Amino acid sequence: MTQRLLLIIVLFCFGCKKETPPDEQSQQKIILSFDFRVDGEKLQTDTMIYINEAGNHYLVNEIQFFISDVTLHHTDGSTYLIQEWKDIHYIDSDLPETQTWNVFDNIPAGSYQSISFTFGINEEKNQSLMFLNPPESFMFWPQYLGGGYHYMKLNGKWLDENQQISPFNFHLGIGQIYYSYPDSITGFVQNYFQITLPNSSFTMEKNQTKEILLIMNIENWFRSPNTYDHDKWGGNIMQKQDAMRLACENGQDVFTTVVKK
Amino acid sequence: MSRKITYHSVRASLGIPLIVILLLSSCKKEAPAPSPYQPTPYQIEIPFGFPTNLNIPADNPMTVEGIELGRYLFYDGRISGRTHPDSLMSCGTCHLQANAFECGIDHPTYTGGFPYGITGKPTPHVMLPMINLIWNHTGYLWNGAVLNIEDLVWMGVVAEHEMNSDTNRAKEVIQQIPGYPELFQKAFGSETVTMKNIGRAIAQFIRTFISANSKFDRYLHGEVQLSPSEISGFILFTTEEGADCFHCHGGYGNPLFTTHLFYNNGKDSLFTGPYEDPRDRYHVTGDPMDYGAYKATTLRNIAVTGPYMHDGRFATLDEVIEFYSHHLVWSPYINPLMHHITNGGVQLTPSEKADLKAFIATLHDEEFLTNPAFGPPEKFPDEK
Numbered sequence: 039m040t041q042r043l044l045l046i047i048v049l050f051c052f053g054c055k056k057e058t059p060p061d062e063q064s065q066q067k068i069i070l071s072f073d074f075r076v077d078g079e080k081l082q083t084d085t086m087i088y089i090n091e092a093g094n095h096y097l098v099n100e101i102q103f104f105i106s107d108v109t110l111h112h113t114d115g116s117t118y119l120i121q122e123w124k125d126i127h128y129i130d131s132d133l134p135e136t137q138t139w140n141v142f143d144n145i146p147a148g149s150y151q152s153i154s155f156t157f158g159i160n161e162e163k164n165q166s167l168m169f170l171n172p173p174e175s176f177m178f179w180p181q182y183l184g185g186g187y188h189y190m191k192l193n194g195k196w197l198d199e200n201q202q203i204s205p206f207n208f209h210l211g212i213g214q215i216y217y218s219y220p221d222s223i224t225g226f227v228q229n230y231f232q233i234t235l236p237n238s239s240f241t242m243e244k245n246q247t248k249e250i251l252l253i254m255n256i257e258n259w260f261r262s263p264n265t266y267d268h269d270k271w272g273g274n275i276m277q278k279q280d281a282m283r284l285a286c287e288n289g290q291d292v293f294t295t296v297v298k299k
Numbered sequence: 300m301s302r303k304i305t306y307h308s309v310r311a312s313l314g315i316p317l318i319v320i321l322l323l324s325s326c327k328k329e330a331p332a333p334s335p336y337q338p339t340p341y342q343i344e345i346p347f348g349f350p351t352n353l354n355i356p357a358d359n360p361m362t363v364e365g366i367e368l369g370r371y372l373f374y375d376g377r378i379s380g381r382t383h384p385d386s387l388m389s390c391g392t393c394h395l396q397a398n399a400f401e402c403g404i405d406h407p408t409y410t411g412g413f414p415y416g417i418t419g420k421p422t423p424h425v426m427l428p429m430i431n432l433i434w435n436h437t438g439y440l441w442n443g444a445v446l447n448i449e450d451l452v453w454m455g456v457v458a459e460h461e462m463n464s465d466t467n468r469a470k471e472v473i474q475q476i477p478g479y480p481e482l483f484q485k486a487f488g489s490e491t492v493t494m495k496n497i498g499r500a501i502a503q504f505i506r507t508f509i510s511a512n513s514k515f516d517r518y519l520h521g522e523v524q525l526s527p528s529e530i531s532g533f534i535l536f537t538t539e540e541g542a543d544c545f546h547c548h549g550g551y552g553n554p555l556f557t558t559h560l561f562y563n564n565g566k567d568s569l570f571t572g573p574y575e576d577p578r579d580r581y582h583v584t585g586d587p588m589d590y591g592a593y594k595a596t597t598l599r600n601i602a603v604t605g606p607y608m609h610d611g612r613f614a615t616l617d618e619v620i621e622f623y624s625h626h627l628v629w630s631p632y633i634n635p636l637m638h639h640i641t642n643g644g645v646q647l648t649p650s651e652k653a654d655l656k657a658f659i660a661t662l663h664d665e666e667f668l669t670n671p672a673f674g675p676p677e678k679f680p681d682e683k
Contacts, residue, residue, distance in 0.1 A: 085586075171352045178553055187552070193635035203641070220541075273638030273641060
C-alpha cells in the first residue's frame with residue numbers, strides 16, 4: 039500500500055508538469071498600432087484646415103475601417119498569415135482601444151521582408167452578421183448593395199463649390215453594377231485590395247516584442263494616382279462604383295510604416 | 300524526456316487530494332442551514348442577429364425573483380412615496396406598454412404625448428421608448444447623461460417633473476406594504492427595503508423588454524414575405540440614394556434599428572444663447588460638434604411612440620418623413636452622416652414616402668406591446 043501511494047504521488051507530481059519543446063518556449067509578439075495623419079501632421083478632427091489635391095478645403099470627423107489577412111513575408115519566401123480567420127481588425131479614430139492590436143500569435147523568429155494586408159475584408163470572409171456587436175456591427179453594408187461590411191467610413195465635411203460646408207461620407211465597400219441607376223443592380227464589385235507596406239522589413243529576435251506603427255495618411259485617399267474631387271462626387275459614394283474605384287486605387291499608398299525596436 | 304499525462308496518472312493524481320478532502324470533510328462540523336436567499340438566475344434568450352454583449356451591471360445580475368419584484372414596483376403607484384389616491388404615480392403611469400413604454404400621443408392624461416410630473420411641471424423632453432435597452436451601452440435619456448437604468452429609477456422618484464418624492468419616503472412606504480419585505484428578501488437577501496434595491500429590481504424588469512418578433516424579424520427568418528411596397532421601403536431605408544436611414548437606424552446587420560449614438564440631425568440652425576438646450580449631448584461631452592445632438596431612437600414600434608424628436612415637434616410619422624425628405628436645416632454642427640443636407644433632405648417622392656412608411660410599419664411588434672409578462676400584475680403583494 040505504501041509503495042502504491044508513493045507511486046501515485048510520484049506520478050501526480052510528474053504527470054502534471056507541462057513540458058514543451060525548447061523551440062516553442064520562446065515568445066515573439068507583434069503589436070500593431072495605428073495612427074492618422076494629414077500632410078505629415080497628426081490628424082486634428084472637426085477643423086477645416088486641410089486642402090486636398092483637388093483644392094477642396096475639408097475636415098475629418100471620424101474614420102472607421104477594417105484590415106484583414108495581415109501577412110508577414112519571410113526573406114526565405116515563406117509567408118505567415120496571422121490569426122487566420124480571426125484577423126479581421128477594426129480601427130476607429132474615436133476609440134483608442136482599437137488603435138492598438140496585440141496580435142495573439144507567437145511569431146516565428148527570423149527576418150521578414152515586408153508586411154501586407156487586405157484593406158477591408160475579402161469576398162470569402164465578408165459575410166453579413168459575422169459581427170453581432172458594436173462597433174463592428176455598425177459597419178454593416180446593406181444587403182441590397184452587396185452585404186457584408188463597410189471597408190471604411192471616412193466622414194467629414196468640405197467647402198463645396200457654393201462655399202457651403204457640406205458633409206461627405208467617403209465610404210468604401212462592395213460596389214454595384216447598375217442596369218439603371220440607382221435601381222436594377224446586375225452585379226457586384228469586390229473593392230477590397232491588397233497593400234504591401236513600404237519599409238516594413240524587420241528582424242524578429244527570439245523573445246522579442248516588435249511594435250509596428252501603421253500610419254494612415256489621409257490626404258493620399260484624394261491624391262494619387264487619381265485626383266479625387268468632392269465637388270464632382272458629392273457627399274455619398276456607396277452607390278457610385280466609379281468613385282469607389284478611384285478611391286481604392288488611391289488607397290495603395292495611403293499607409294506608411296514605422297517599425298519600432 | 301517528454302512525459303505524457305495518462306488517464307491513469309490523472310486518476311491517481313486526483314486520488315490523493317480526494318482522500319485528503321474526504322478526510323477533512325468528515326471532521327467538519329455540521330454546516331448551517333442553507334440561506335433562504337437563493338435567487339434563480341434569469342437567462343436572456345438572444346434573438347437571431349442581435350448583439351451578444353448585454354448591458355447587465357455586474358452588481359445587478361438578473362434573477363427571476365428580482366424581475367418579479369421589479370414588475371410590482373414598476374406598476375405600484377405607492378413608489379411615489381405617497382398613499383393618497385391622488386398622489387400615486389408609478390413608472391407605468393407614463394410608460395405604457397401599449398406605447399412601447401412611453402406615454403404616446405394618445406395617452407389619456409398627457410395630451411399629445413407631453414408628460415408632466417405630480418407637481419404639474421412638464422418633463423424637459425418627451426419620452427423615449429423602452430425597447431431592447433439591455434443592448435444600450437451609451438447611456439439613457441436623449442443625451443445619454445444617465446449611465447444606467449438603476450440611476451434612472453432614482454431620477455424618476457425624485458425629479459420634480461416626475462414623482463417629486465424623496466428616496467426615504469419611497470422606501471419607507473414600500474417597506475410598510477405587506478408582502479414586499481418578503482419579495483426583497485427573495486430577490487436581494489434582505490427584507491429591508493433600500494432605494495438601491497428598488498432601482499435594481501425595476502432595472503432588471505426593464506431589461507426583459509425585448510422586441511424581436513416584428514414582421515421584419517419574421518421576414519429575416521424566412522417565415523413571411525414583405526409586400527412590394529415594404530420591400531421598396533426597405534431598399535430606400537438602406538441606400539444612400541434612397542432615404543439613407545440605415546447608418547443611424549440600423550437594418551439587417553443591426554437589428555436594434557438604432558446605434559444608440561447621438562446625432563445632430565438637422566432640425567435647427569442655432570444652439571447657443573437663447574436657443575441653447577442644457578440637455579443636448581453637448582452638455583454631456585463638452586464637444587461643440589455635439590450641439591443639438593440627441594440619441595437616435597430605435598425604430599421598432601415607432602408608430603406608437605409619437606410625438607417625435609426630443610421636443611416632440613412632430614406628431615406623426617408622416618411629418619417626420621416629410622422633415623427628412625425636404626426640411627433639413629443646415630448648421631455647422633450637423634452630423635456628417637446627414638449629407639443630404641445640401642439638397643434640404645433626401646427628396647423622396649410621394650410614393651417613396653408611402654413605401655418607406657410601409658417598411659417602417661413592419662417593425663411593429665404586437666407581441667411586445669401585449670406580452671402579459673411586461674404588463675401590470677393582477678394583484679400587488681398586499682392584495683394576495
